[in-house]
Amino acid sequence: MNELILPYSAILFFLFICCKTEKKDNSKCITSTSELESIEPTLNYYKGDPSTDSLWINTLDKLEEPSFMRQGDYINVYFKYDQIVEGYEVIAKWKAFDPKCETGYLLMNFYNTRTGRNFQYISEKYSNYHTRELAYLGSFNGFQEGDIFHFEYIYPQNNREYKAFQLGYYTPFQFLDIDFDGEQELLVNDDGQYQGGNFYEVYKITTTGLVKADYVPLNCIQNNSIIDTINQTITIKSWVGAAYGTSTFFSKQKNQVNPIRFPKLHENDSWITEYYRQKNNIFSLDSIHEFFNDTVYIYYLSAEGHFILKDSTVLGEVIPIPDNIDDVTK
Secondary structure, three states, X not given: XXXXXXXXXXXHHHHHHOOOOOOOOOOOOOOOOHHHOOOOOOOOEEEOOHHHHHHHHHHHHHOOOOHHHHOOOOEEEEEEEOOOEOOXXXXXXXXXXXXXXXXXXXXXXXXXXXXXXXXXXXXXXXOOHHHHHHHHOOOOOOOOOOEEEEEOOOOHHHOOOOOOOOOOOOOOEEEEOOOOOOOXXXXXXXXXXXXXXXXXXXXXEEOOEEEEOOOOOHHXXXXXXXXXXXXXXXXXXXXXXXXXXXXXEEEEEEEEEOOOEEEOXXXXXXXXXXXXXXXXXXXXXXXXXXXXXXXXXXXXXXXXXOEEEOOOOOOOOEEEOOOOHHHHHO
């Protein structure tokens, strides 16, 4: 068996950039970004005034809240980003769970200043850099009913690795054509502050509102994912524990892709299994770099739709997709 053995220094590098993290309720994408965090921004904000901010606050109060936001005795807080972001004026009603809590329910309104259209993003558990830093600020007395804040938007360019990684670590949301269809999607930072970084939820912007892109690779986007808009590729980096990780390379295809075989890796990556469950994929899973102990195994997709392990005839076993794909992951 021919194996690609890395020198010890390279292994230390991979261990340095890759640490385990867990998503709130979705552990299929585990990543590392400790080296890729932005330089922490300054907490720039100021308190608003009801007499001067009543217009946009009234706009929020007139929006229909989901049922979960109408339940419970939570603290109504209003905030607005003073910058126009990609043509959108962004305001929000946020219901803090308690005065010193960085998390709460959210109703965020995006107003397109060019077209006059609105859409809303709603979350049952939302925080961002500003709500978290305010909650932990020693001089802060806690969120009070009717508080009004003006926040400074944190641009993704604040990421010191922006040229390679376009997704901001502290950016609360951003717009990017991440599925390469010519239209920008809304990406919302979950502000998980996991050991490995933050995840982004991806939403299509339609005439009737937001539609979540809940499929691989768009439901595995992290702030260290590499989005190559020129070559239309997405690279997802993941790590499980201290000795196992993968870098997985996807490319946009003109025709739908229905892969027939998948690689048998040293560990089960549930989101790779999810990819093979999907029908009519618009992204092809082209290759996987698997880091296992002190070895890197490189799998690539052959023209026949099979995955082959480069330079190996033993560990490159591929298995047909059975009727019940769960049987192979037990």
